[in-house]
Every structure is written in C-alpha cells, then in structure tokens.
Amino acid sequence: MNAFRAPGLALLFATLLASAVGCAPAEEAPRTLTLSEGWIRLPPPGQDRSAAYLTLAATASVTLVAAESPLAQRVEFHTMVRDGDLMRMRQLPEVSLAPGETRRFAPGGDHLMLFGWAPPAEARVGEITLVDADGTRYTVTLPLRER
Numbered sequence: 392m393n394a395f396r397a398p399g400l401a402l403l404f405a406t407l408l409a410s411a412v413g414c415a416p417a418e419e420a421p422r423t424l425t426l427s428e429g430w431i432r433l434p435p436p437g438q439d440r441s442a443a444y445l446t447l448a449a450t451a452s453v454t455l456v457a458a459e460s461p462l463a464q465r466v467e468f469h470t471m472v473r474d475g476d477l478m479r480m481r482q483l484p485e486v487s488l489a490p491g492e493t494r495r496f497a498p499g500g501d502h503l504m505l506f507g508w509a510p511p512a513e514a515r516v517g518e519i520t521l522v523d524a525d526g527t528r529y530t531v532t533l534p535l536r537e538r
C-alpha cells in the first residue's frame with residue numbers, strides 16, 4: 392500500500408510546487424527598474440535646492456521622462472559637464488537604461504535636482520518617484536542626510 396502512496400504524494404507535491412511557481416509572475420508584476428542605495432541631501436537652512444542620489448538597475452528598457460517628490464516643487468535629472476576649469480550642472484531631458492544596465496546617481500555626477508525644497512517638518516525620509524515614458528511610476532523612500 393505504501394508503495395502506491397509514496398509516488399502519489401510525490402506527484403501531488405510536484406504539482407503543487409509547479410503551480411506555485413507558475414502563479415508567481417501573475418501575483419507580482421515583473422519589476423523592470425530597481426531603485427537602491429539612495430539618499431537625499433538635507434540642504435543648509437535657507438537653501439531651497441537640494442539633490443537626491445540613488446542607483447538604478449533595469450531588467451528591461453526604461454526611459455525615465457519625469458521625476459517627482461513631495462519634498463520639492465520640481466525635480467529634474469541633472470548631469471555634470473566640464474566647462475573649462477569648472478564643472479557645471481546640465482539638465483537631462485530623460486534618462487534611458489538598456490536591459491541589464493545599472494546607472495549610479497552620485498555626488499559629482501548624475502543627480503536628481505530638487506527645486507523649491509519644502510519638506511514636511513521633522514521629515515527624516517522622503518519619497519522620490521521616477522516616471523517611465525509608458526507611465527509606469529517607480530517610487531522609493533530615501534533617508535535625508537547632510538552628506
């Protein structure tokens with residue numbers, strides 16, 4: 392009797408496992424962009440501009456066309472370009488990543504520029520939302536730090 396039962400249970404278990412794996416993509420939409428390792432600069436008192444930094448990792452093509460934050464009135468993608476002896480900020484109209492590409496926004500290079508800095512009182516974290524050309528919104532909550 393055990394000889395009949397054991398294969399039956401094994402088959403049942405295998406079927407359950409297969410259906411659980413099969414269900415996974417439907418339950419959780421595939422993420423094409425992961426936002427990590429980020430922080431938002433806490434500007435000195437009176438300063439109404441700030442910047443946010445993070446790492447973007449794409450599993451599919453992504454073209455980011457807008458950025459938003461409840462901490463600021465306007466958010467722009469910026470990069471740094473050399474102008475003689477100076478490094479100047481320049482706005483990027485969009486940020487594109489190829490499948491598998493990782494792009495780091497860090498001090499001295501690409502960054503998210505926050506204009507009209509107006510965080511809620513005592514805020515220690517803030518949301519940054521990046522908007523794909525297809526309308527997908529990617530939101531991450533980042534800590535506020537001085538550096």
Ligand SMILES: [Cu+2]
Nearest residue numbers: 469480502504
């Ligand atoms: Cu900037």
